[in-house]
Amino acid sequence: xxxxxxxxxxxxxxxxxxxxxxxxxxxxxxxxxxxxxxxxxxxxxxxxxxxxxxxxxxxxxxxxxxxxxxxxxxxxxxxxxxxxxxxxxxxxxxxxxxxxxxxxxxxxxxxxxxxxxxxxxxxxxxxxxxxxxxxxxxxxxxxxxxxxxxxxxxxxxxxxxxxxxxxxxxxxxxxxxxxxxxxxxxxxxxxxxxxxxxxxxxxxxxxxxxxxxxxxxxxxxxxxxxxxxxxxxxxxxxxxxxxxxxxxxxxxxxxxxxxxxxxxxxxxxxxxxxxxxxxxxxxxxxxxxxxxxxxxxxxxxxxxxxxxxxxxxxxxxxxxxxxxxxxxxxxxxxxxxxxxxxxxxxxxxxxxxxxxxxxxxxxxxxxxxxxxxxxxxxxxxxxxxxxxxxxxxxxxxxxxxxxxxxxxxxxxxxxxxxxxxxxxxxxxxxxxxxxxxxxxxxxxxxxxxxxxxxxxxxxxxxxxxxxxxxxxxxxxxxxxxxxxxxxxxxxxxxxxxxxxxxxxxxxxxxxxxxxxxxxxxxxxxxxxxxxxxxxxxxxxxxxxxxxxxxxxxxxxxxxxxxxxxxxxxxxxxxxxxxxxxxxxxxxxxxxxxxxxxxxxxxxxxxxxxxxxxxxxxxxxxxxxxxxxxxxxxxxxxxxxxxxxxxxxxxxxxxxxxxxxxxxxxxxxxxxxxxxxxxxxxxxxxxxxxxxxxxxxxxxxxxxxxxxxxxxxxxxxxxx
Amino acid sequence: xxxxxxxxxxxxxxxxxxxxxxxxxxxxxxxxxxxxxxxxxxxxxxxxxxxxxxxxxxxxxxxxxxxxxxxxxxxxxxxxxxxxxxxxxxxxxxxxxxxxxxxxxxxxxxxxxxxxxxxxxxxxxxxxxxxxxxx
Numbered sequence: 111x112x113x114x115x116x117x118x119x120x121x122x123x124x125x126x127x128x129x130x131x132x133x134x135x136x137x138x139x140x141x142x143x144x145x146x147x148x149x150x151x152x153x154x155x156x157x158x159x160x161x162x163x164x165x166x167x168x169x170x171x172x173x174x175x176x177x178x179x180x181x182x183x184x185x186x187x188x189x190x191x192x193x194x195x196x197x198x199x200x201x202x203x204x205x206x207x208x209x210x211x212x213x214x215x216x217x218x219x220x221x222x223x224x225x226x227x228x229x230x231x232x233x234x235x236x237x238x239x240x241x242x243x244x245x246x247x248x249x250x251x252x253x254x255x256x257x258x259x260x261x262x263x264x265x266x267x268x269x270x271x272x273x274x275x276x277x278x279x280x281x282x283x284x285x286x287x288x289x290x291x292x293x294x295x296x297x298x299x300x301x302x303x304x305x306x307x308x309x310x311x312x313x314x315x316x317x318x319x320x321x322x323x324x325x326x327x328x329x330x331x332x333x334x335x336x337x338x339x340x341x342x343x344x345x346x347x348x349x350x351x352x353x354x355x356x357x358x359x360x361x362x363x364x365x366x367x368x369x370x371x372x373x374x375x376x377x378x379x380x381x382x383x384x385x386x387x388x389x390x391x392x393x394x395x396x397x398x399x400x401x402x403x404x405x406x407x408x409x410x411x412x413x414x415x416x417x418x419x420x421x422x423x424x425x426x427x428x429x430x431x432x433x434x435x436x437x438x439x440x441x442x443x444x445x446x447x448x449x450x451x452x453x454x455x456x457x458x459x460x461x462x463x464x465x466x467x468x469x470x471x472x473x474x475x476x477x478x479x480x481x482x483x484x485x486x487x488x489x490x491x492x493x494x495x496x497x498x499x500x501x502x503x504x505x506x507x508x509x510x511x512x513x514x515x516x517x518x519x520x521x522x523x524x525x526x527x528x529x530x531x532x533x534x535x536x537x538x539x540x541x542x543x544x545x546x547x548x549x550x551x552x553x554x555x556x557x558x559x560x561x562x563x564x565x566x567x568x569x570x571x572x573x574x575x576x577x578x579x580x581x582x583x584x585x586x587x588x589x590x591x592x593x594x595x596x597x598x599x600x601x602x603x604x605x606x607x608x609x610x611x612x613x614x615x616x617x618x619x620x621x622x623x624x625x626x627x628x629x630x631x632x633x634x635x636x637x638x639x640x641x642x643x644x645x646x647x648x649x650x651x652x653x654x655x656x657x658x659x660x661x662x663x664x665x666x667x668x669x670x671x672x673x674x675x676x677x678x679x680x681x682x683x684x685x686x687x688x689x690x691x692x693x694x695x696x697x698x699x700x701x702x703x704x705x706x707x708x709x710x711x712x713x714x715x716x717x718x719x720x721x722x723x724x725x726x727x728x729x730x731x732x733x734x735x736x737x738x739x740x741x742x743x744x745x746x747x748x749x750x751x752x753x754x755x756x757x758x759x760x761x762x763x764x765x766x767x768x769x770x771x772x773x774x775x776x777x778x779x780x781x782x783x784x785x786x787x788x789x790x791x792x793x794x795x796x797x798x799x800x801x802x803x804x805x806x807x808x809x810x811x812x813x814x815x816x817x818x819x820x821x822x823x824x825x826x827x828x829x
Numbered sequence: 830x831x832x833x834x835x836x837x838x839x840x841x842x843x844x845x846x847x848x849x850x851x852x853x854x855x856x857x858x859x860x861x862x863x864x865x866x867x868x869x870x871x872x873x874x875x876x877x878x879x880x881x882x883x884x885x886x887x888x889x890x891x892x893x894x895x896x897x898x899x900x901x902x903x904x905x906x907x908x909x910x911x912x913x914x915x916x917x918x919x920x921x922x923x924x925x926x927x928x929x930x931x932x933x934x935x936x937x938x939x940x941x942x943x944x945x946x947x948x949x950x951x952x953x954x955x956x957x958x959x960x961x962x963x964x
Binding site for chain 2: 474502635637
């Protein structure tokens with residue numbers, strides 16, 4: 111089967127190259143048959159990639175350790191759920207995932223545009239074919255996911271890295287990749303538009319839905335990554351300004367800017383150079399994001415050491431950047447704006463401002479992320495930490511939220527100051543009420559940025575509520591229905607607009623959580639024995655007793671041993687019981703001894719979080735197992751030759767010893783206010799994106815009509 | 830003011846704001862950053878009161894826990910020069926003897942006193958093993 115898989119990759123590489131060549135030749139020579147053939151080759155490529163993925167997945171599910179990837183990333187005792195995800199825990203597997211998603215996305219967009227965009231679609235096909243060929247080339251040449259294990263086939267695999275055994279990791283990488291891949295679609299069509307000099311808004315209309323889908327997936331992927339680090343990494347942060355985290359955020363920021371600025375091009379024919387530059391930057395950043403995880407060029411908690419394909423990626427990114435920039439420069443004459451900015455008080459001006467803030471945010475993060483490389487070029491290697499990132503991004507985030515509130519109520523072309531005052535008076539009043547309430551009833555004044563953010567969030571929510579209310583009441587006057595009906599009609603008639611408003615509200619709520627949890631976090635690190643207590647926020651936390659479990663860890667990750675603690679948290683009448691623990695995974699390293707290998711392998715914290723709307727209580731424990739070193743050494747000596755049952759009994763005895771004779775354990779507790787609103791805000795953004803991306807009834811009618819017209823046209827010209 | 834002059838003025842204004850911000854970015858990043866260094870750099874040429882970002886491997890059998898403090902030594906990736914480290918705060922899950930770690934702090938009387946929670950451990954995986962073999 112491995113042979114079939116490798117053959118799929120080679121065939122895929124040839125197919126992708128053929129698709130690119132055929133569409134280019136077809137477009138240049140005007141022979142439509144070649145264009146059609148190129149498009150069909152892409153469908154073929156998708157089928158090949160699906161086959162290859164199915165073969166690899168079935169190898170993981172069967173635990174076929176003759177595959178190097180399976181032997182190194184899975185084992186028979188890895189839970190099935192994590193066998194499926196093990197594919198993208200490796201470099202080779204994630205390349206295949208990229209190629210799979212890209213071929214599916216490309217097929218979808220080419221199928222949807224098969225009757226329109228005749229001039230630029232072949233060039234887009236060629237671009238996407240080349241991108242797919244690049245990823246297949248990497249797999250065929252260096253990182254073949256189907257390569258066989260060196261030497262004899264092992265009986266047991268190494269197992270999935272325990273840190274990756276978390277439900278969010280099942281969907282986080284595919285979501286990120288869907289986002290990265292999705293942005294290649296508008297990128298390819300932008301290149302097609304530039305080559306053919308069709309620089310109107312056609313390419314945007316054809317691909318904006320793909321851009322929105324990519325943006326949504328990328329955003330979900332970033333948030334799931336944050337959730338993973340909040341609950342799995344064991345230090346309780348959801349964002350550490352780590353290079354890999356930053357790499358996923360940067361294309362999301364430029365993508366957000368793109369989604370806004372294309373509206374200006376659609377409506378007013380402006381910002382053409384800006385739009386193509388944004389999508390080129392977004393695509394290049396998406397490639398960088400894929401590359402940075404494995405490249406090892408930056409120090410990161412995610413850095414998986416040096417990779418064999420870093421150079422190839424770098425060259426490809428450079429080719430993309432240089433080629434696209436040259437193309438943009440050569441087409442500057444075709445990219446002239448059709449109109450000018452009438453006034454600084456207009457929606458287009460606010461879109462431009464929001465774009466500048468988003469791009470500035472991206473530049474700041476880029477500078478900070480690559481600062482080790484930049485400073486090394488300037489002398490000594492230096493790096494900036496989270497405090498620098500926080501200080502630099504906070505004012506930009508505040509400006510962004512302000513613009514998210516003002517932008518939607520400003521009309522296109524120009525608005526008078528009096529008109530602006532009329533629509534802003536109620537939201538501003540609300541923001542003032544929020545400010546007064548915060549000053550009167552809370553200690554929010556201790557952090558000025560957080561206080562400002564809370565007021566701005568109130569402002570944005572008030573703007574969105576006011577806009578929905580105004581629209582719905584206008585509809586009620588027209589149609590006379592009930593409020594809910596008027597609201598749903600309003601939204602469904604202008605999905606893109608009101609979906610956008612909902613997304614604004616979601617981002618505001620998300621940043622409310624970020625501001626609250628970063629400014630008012632209460633963190634405690636203690637080392638105590640059972641029976642002792644400590645204060646954390648307004649909770650009194652007591653270490654009741656140690657826990658020690660053999661098999662069946664609480665999170666279902668397949669860890670054989672888990673040590674932990676039972677904590678009770680008390681606060682004026684409330685009483686909670688929490689069970690943070692730490693899972694121990696066996697290592698294959700024989701030098702640790704037959705028994706010791708169960709205790710000295712990887713270990714991961716399983717935190718226990720009590721979620722709450724006002725604050726989370728987050729607990730983690732680090733048991734001190736040094737007192738077990740003696741018994742483990744003893745057991746290694748006595749039971750190394752014994753059979754499995756005896757060894758299991760010895761392990762059980764050692765585990766039991768931890769429970770009966772517990773040493774002090776180290777705890778970390780966080781009382782983190784408003785953190786839940788980050789995830790709730792994310793869900794609201796997702797809802798907004800779904801509203802915007804859902805085809806409206808009118809669009810469906812329009813599409814059917816245009817298909818009918820096209821058929822009529824073909825029939826008429828055929829006769 | 831005629832429109833074209835107004836536009837030019839706007840452009841100049843926007844560009845100078847952008848330049849100012851870029852200058853602030855460059856200035857703050859250089860002043861707020863810490864220098865990356867290896868154990869041998871720190872041992873031979875560390876200045877007191879300056880903070881460094883130390884990268885290296887945890888020396889075998891050097892990890893001791895004393896109440897709140899974690900004490901260990903870091904050595905050069907491919908050498909034997911090592912520096913003792915005292916650290917407080919959360920220890921990442923993959924922290925182990927022999928693993929590559931990054932920690933920020935200052936050198937005080939021959940001991941590297943780390944900032945709280947600054948310890949970062951690289952993810953262990955098959956790639957790190959390959960890396961060790963090749964280096």
